[in-house]
Amino acid sequence: MARVFLSYSRADEEFATRLRERLETEAADVSLWQDRSRMEGGVGWWQQIKDALEQVEFMVLVMSQATMHSDTVRKEWRHARQQGVCVYPVKAAEFDFAQLPRWMSNAHFFDLEKEWPTFLQHLRSPAYAQRVPFMAPDLPPNYVDRPAEFAELRSRLLEPGRQNGVAITTALHGAGGFGKTTLAAALCHDEDIITVFFDGILWVTLGRSPNLQAAVTGLHNALSGGHAAFADVQSAGLALAEQIQDRTCLIVIDDVWDASHLQPFLRGGRNCARLITTRNFRIAADFAQVKVDEMRGAEAASLLARGLPPGGGRLFEEPARRLGEWPLLLELANATLRHRVALGDSVEGALRYLNRALDRRGVTRFDPLNDAKIAQTIEISLESLHKDRRNFFALAIFPENTNIPLSAVQGLCGLDDFDAEEMVQSMHDLSLLRLDLQSGVFRLHDAIRVWLRDQLSDTQSIHARLLAAWGDPHTLPSAYAWRWLAYHLVHADRTAQLRSLLLDFDWLQAKLEATDVSALVSDFDNLKDDAEISLIQAAIRLSAHVLSRDKAQFAGQLIGRLQPGAGRSSTALIEQASRWRGANWLRPLGPSLTQAGGPLLRTFIVRSTYAPVALHPDGRTAVCASEDGSIRKWDLESGVEVRCTPPESGGVRALALSPAGQILSAVAETIKLWDLDSGAELLCLKGHAGAVTCVAWAEGGRRAISASADGTIRLWDLASGEQMVSIMAHEDRVSAVCILPRGRALTGSRDGTLRLWHLESGEKVRSFLARGPVTAAAVTPDGRWAVAGFADGLLKIWDVESGAETGVMQGHTDRIAAVATTPDGHRAISASGDSTLRVWDLATASEICCLAGHIQGVTSVAVNGDGRRAVSLSYDGTLKLWDIERSRAASLRSGHSDEITAMVAIPRRRQLLSASRDGTLRLWDWDSRSEARCFRPPGGKLSCIAVTPDGSRALSASTDRTLKLWDLDSGEEAGAFTGLTGELSAVAITPDGRYVVSAADDRTVRVWNMATGSEIHCFTPHPRSATAIALSDSQAFSGAWDSGSWDGALKVWNLESGEEISSFYGLSDSVASLAVTGDFKRGVSGCWDGTVRVWNLDSSSQELTYSGHADAVSAVALAPDGRHVVSASHDQTLHIWELATGRVLARFTGDGPLTACAVFADGPTLAVGETSGAIHFLRLESGAHSEVAAASP
Structure with missing residues (x-):
């Protein structure tokens, strides 16, 4: 693969050739790509250059005055910088340094006669350069400047303390073609803009119906250089925010039709600026606005005269006025003029023709809101198309804001490559579309595309014609065909064929290989009402983060996430996936991954941990507090996040969301009332002497109640902001407050009590003895039952009227952090530090199901208005959306409920033994994968296990410093090894079954006689605790916590004498795990630095490192x-x-x-x-x- 790309202007070809020959002679190890010598001819040559630049590490840029004026070389260096390629300029001839781009003026220019050895040394060294995207489109030929608008926009973007967003808008709602996009592109090409936004220029075009996920992902990958994919828009937006967090970029968001489409691009990037183009100024109400409507008279006349011979003078002004100084129509008219002049007409004659054509169509004064006038103006340009007119109308079937390859036109119009290029070139010459011959693609202006589409009565047959040209959908001819096949199938009314393809694993895999996971997921959106299709889409969404890195895992991810009995079609898909042989892959033998169609609907990355969460009754909006103290609103359907309140120091500790769209929040000793949509602060309530711990709505949202660490609860009138009641409710911190019917409230406290209060009088109605600090509480909406959670994981139920305890609910293994009840009053949902949520039947005090998905403790939970959905927040930084109805039908997952700490295969039994922090040992049948036996050793959590060579017995080590022997057939304890003084980190049995070796966190390693259980040796082979041990019959290979490579964190030692045989050096971090070959010739270590290393145990040397x-x-x-x-x-x-x-x-x-x-x-x-x-x-x-x-x- 080439390492160096040689970039030069054609004027410097002789110099470049000599340089290439010298490199090939004197530095044959430096492989070189030089475009003319290695490039295939034909349309699309720019794609070959892009492909080369995406593979090399260096660009050698031959600089001269000619280079400064070469558009191709400029595109090459911009693309090189976007790919993170190191650019080394070399001087070929004299040039004006003042004309250099700012970034290049700071670069070192190699003098090859004096610095040749240094130059070669650089080319042979590792390369690193930060990616600097430049994604703006090229400016059109003979671009006409609009100095007033350009200067205003430029100053807004460059001024100190600039606003984060600047919008280019038009005063005419719905009107396009005023040149907003061209003006934005011109700004991106300004050297001062490029200099200020030195980390890159990002560009995305949205349109009416954008694929937001793909758009955000595209910007992320342009910055990262990766091929990431994301499960949804929200996660893509978060990843983009992380990429731009410390960068200074200009982000252009072009052709925005909906304000909500902006949101994923607005997060993060405090040093970045956003430039937005939109036809609707209301969309950009929060941004500084610059209106771009008709051109000024001189500008319009200049655009109309672009590319024409001198002459005409002021004759251009009248037709420009008649065209409303509208840039799009001026371009079309200009193309007509140029066409007439090319046929031999004079400029004056061409202008007379244009005025006659406008007269004939009744265009006296252009009205951009009059579609008929627009159509009449476009028709003038179409007169020159002649035979290609029908084919031009057919181009309306292509999607908006998309580059269309010439190959697609060949199939659509039945042309060969030459005729297709010639036809599209003629349309480009008439300014009916924009052709990029370098890339072999063209694009229609959206206004023209919409007009064309409106003229067609039958687009279905045109889509069908294109599909017929493509042939077999399993062997599509181009990247465009793979990406847009579903679009054309739907518009050809072939949804049945699309459904068949979406259930064909081979086609899905081929589509994934040809495009990306976002494109694959979006195809399923065309059949949203199909339950099986939606289920498969959900499985792919859950796997998106995996498939973006490794497409060979597609089959395994589908099999792991789809139940075979979920439907006939999905079952057939799983069977087809199981037969895939496109690469080596690991096939799950059952659906053991998070299930599509299960209770977990969606996961949002929120970067909030302890903060509370609230859910709107309609279940479509959630709010939670962020790390910066702001409250963020989430659209749970689209995954879009919007920060809706300013940051608050100290953090938000409690939240409540009303049906009317107002938020109560607690920060320190104050309560604030916010408007959900605008983010405006409506009220600030003060009075508590301690931190506010809980807030809730009362009396239909007219009042609010708050609880505090000062032991009080307070009732507030939200109309006046006045405190109505203050009650000293508890002797310690109030941890929960709930509103009941008839003006009552229930409070729970760290003082170990629950109390019922009459709010108006402040009188205590009843106390409930909780027998421990209350950590969370809730009541049913009818006020019948109260539920409280405790630090030990228990929940209790009381009858509110009688005060009687009616049930105890057990299942959680850690503190109850939150509890909520469903609106029907039949169920409760608890959130716990054990990382689970559990759904309970309140009438029977029994568990309905366990919702597992978080990987750290759950801190809060909320339920929507119909009781079907819930959201939960966790220390793992995620917000999860659950379907509670699905959870009712779900059963508890069999097996372990906490981290697997060790597992051992037992060949003679065809079984697997696993140990967990849940304190159980479980024996699994290897063939059926069913649980054969469960052991519950007394004591703490299990840390490690070992099995005797004959498979009859097993050792288990627990955190209570016990090491026990178990009979695997009877499940009975068969012995114990006593005398341990530390918690065990590793245990192993010699292959001959004679010895047991254990390692503990007190640095001791002990050797035991397996038959008698007696200790033979106790010694400390490592300066720090041993973490892993692997054995032969007579020797041990052990690894330890790293304390510096000088001590040898890996050692081999004699079991009988305890003497060290050898030490191994070179580790950069602690050893986590070890294994040895059966002959004890090689050892393998897994380390905390992410490496796997292979060691020769005879020579005490490292052989390989796997990264x-x-x-x-x-x-x-x-x-x-x-x-x-x-x-x-x-x-x-x-x-x-x-x-x-x-x-x-x-x-x-x-x-x-x-x-x-x-x-x-x-x-x-x-x-x-x-x-x-x-x-x-x-x-x-x-x-x-x-x-x-x-x-x-």
Whole structure:
């Protein structure tokens, strides 16, 4: 692959050729790409240059005065900078340094005669340059400046303390073609703008019906250089905000039709500016506005005269006036004039023709709001098309704001490549469209496209004609065809064919390979009312973050997220996916990933942890507090987030949202009332002497109630802002307040009581003995039942009228952080520090289901007005939307409920043993993947396990410093190893079954006699605690917490004597896991730095380092054949590596950090565990052309 791109103007070709020859002679190791010598001819040559620039590391830029005037070279260096290519200018001839772009004037220019060795050294060194996107379109030929508007916009963007957003608008609602986009492009090409926005110029065009997810993702990837994909607009917008956070970019958002479409582009980037073009000035009400309507007389006449020979003088003014100084129609008229002159007419004669044509069509004074007048003006240009008129109208079928390849026109119009290019060129010459021959694409102005579409009575047959030209949808001819096939199928009324394709795995995989996951997901939007199609789309959405990095995981992700019995079509899709052999991949043996169609509907990344959440009764809007103290509103359908209140120091501690769209918030000792839509502060209430902990609405939103750490509750009149009642409710912090019918309130406190109050009188009605600090409480809307949660994970139910305790609900294993009841009063939903939510039946005090999905503690929960949906917020920084009705039909997930800490395959039993922080050992049947037995050792959470060679017994280590032996057949305890003085971090049994070795956090390593249970040795082989151990019959390979590579964090030592045999050096972080080959010749380590390393245990040397994980490698395992390594990581991925080469054979991505793995002996089957307690059973499937088809990992 070429390493260096040589860029030069044609005037400098001789210099460039000599430079290329010298490099090839004197630096043969520096591979070179020079366009003329390596490029294929024909239309689309610019794409070949772009492809080359996306592969090289350096651009050698041959600089001369001719280079300064070369549009092609300018495009090359801009694209190079956008790709992060290092640009090295070399001087070929004298030129004016004052004309250099600002970024280049600071660069070092190599003098090749004096600095040749240095120049070569740079080309041989690693390259790094920050990507500097320049995404603005080229300016049209003979661009006519609009100095007044340009100067105003330029000053607004460059002024100190500029507003974050500037809008180019028109005063005429709905009118296009006034040159807003061209003016925005001109600003982007201004050197001062490029200098100020030195991190890049970003550009996105939206239109009426934009694919927002694809648009936001495109900007993110332009900055990152990656190929990321996101599950929804919200996550894409958040990722874009992170990319621009510390950059200074100009972001142009062109052709905005809806204010909500702007929101994903407005987050973050405090040093960035947004330039918006829109036809509706109301959309940009919050931005500084510059109106761009008709051109001034001289500007319009100049545009009309563009490209014409001298002559005509003031004769241009009258037709320009008649065309309303509207740039789009002036361009069309200018093209007509140029066409007439090209046929031999004079300028004056061409102008007379234009005026006659306008007279004939009744255009005396142009009205941009009169569609008939617009059509009559466009018709003048169409007179010159002759035979191509019908084909021009057919172009209306293409989507708006899209580059159309010439190849699509060939199929649509039945032309060869030459005729298609000639036809489109003629339309370009008439300014009916914009052709880019360098890229082989064209684009219609939206106003012309809309007019063309309105003239066609039958677009369906035209779409069908294009589809027929493309042929088999499995072998489409172009990237455009793959991306837009669904669009054309729908408009050809072939939704049945589209449905068939969306249920065809081979087609889905081919579409994914040809485009990206966002394009694939958007195809399903065309069949939103089809339940099975929506289910498959949901599975792909859940997998989007995986597929953006590794498209070979598509089959595995679908199988893992779809239940085989969900529907006939989806079952057939799973069966087809299971047969895929396009690459090596890991096939889940069951649907063990987060299920599509399950209770989890959507996940939003909010970067808020402890903050409260509130849900509008309609279930469409949620609000939660952000880290900066602002309150953010979320549209739960679109995933769009909007910051709706200013930041507050101290953070928001409580929220309540009313049906009328008002928000109550608590910050420190104050309560504030906000308008949801405008974000305006309506009221500020003060009176508490301690931090406000809870707020709630009372009396239909006319009043509010607040509770505080000062022990009081207070009732407020929201019309006057006056405090009506203050009650000293508790002796300690009030942790909950709930409104009941008949003017009553229930409070819960850290003082261990619940109390019922009459608000008007301030009298206590009743006390409920809670027997522990209350952490959360709720009441049913009818006031019948009260529910309270406690620090130990219990929930209790009381009959409010009698005060009797009616039930205790058990299931959570950590503190109850929040509880809510459904509007029908039948159910409660609790949120806990154990990372789950649980749905309860209040009549029976029984659990309906557990909602698992968060990977850290849940801090708040809210339910919508019909009780069908809930939202939850977690310390993991996510807001999740749940379907409670689906959860009612769901059962508790079988298996572990907390992190998997260890797992061991037992070949003789064809079983798997797993241990978890939930305190259980579980034995699984490998073939059926069903649970065969569950052990519940007394004591703390389980940290590690080992199994005897004959598979009959197992050791378990717990956090209570116990090490016990279990009979796997009877489930009975078979022994214990006593004398431990620290919590165990590793345990292993020798292959011959004679010894047990344990490592603890007090730095001790102990060797035990397996038969007697007696301790043989206790010593400290490492300066810090050992974290992993792997054994032969007589030796141990151990790893430890890193304390500096000088001490050898890996060691081999003798089991009987405890003497050190060898130490290994070179680690950069602590060891998390170890494995050894059966012959004890090689060891494999997984480290906290994300690396997997292979060690030669005989020579005490490192052989290979595998790099591929992005986080700690928590577990490694070796295949029984010793040829393959399996690694599980906190980055949520499992890798299978070829031991000898470090080549990755396949990957699998789970839903959370992976913590343990095991490989089965007699086939390419393995298991991996997550922090959630989920276990995935996987089988390696080899690609059809894979050289490792028979390998067993």
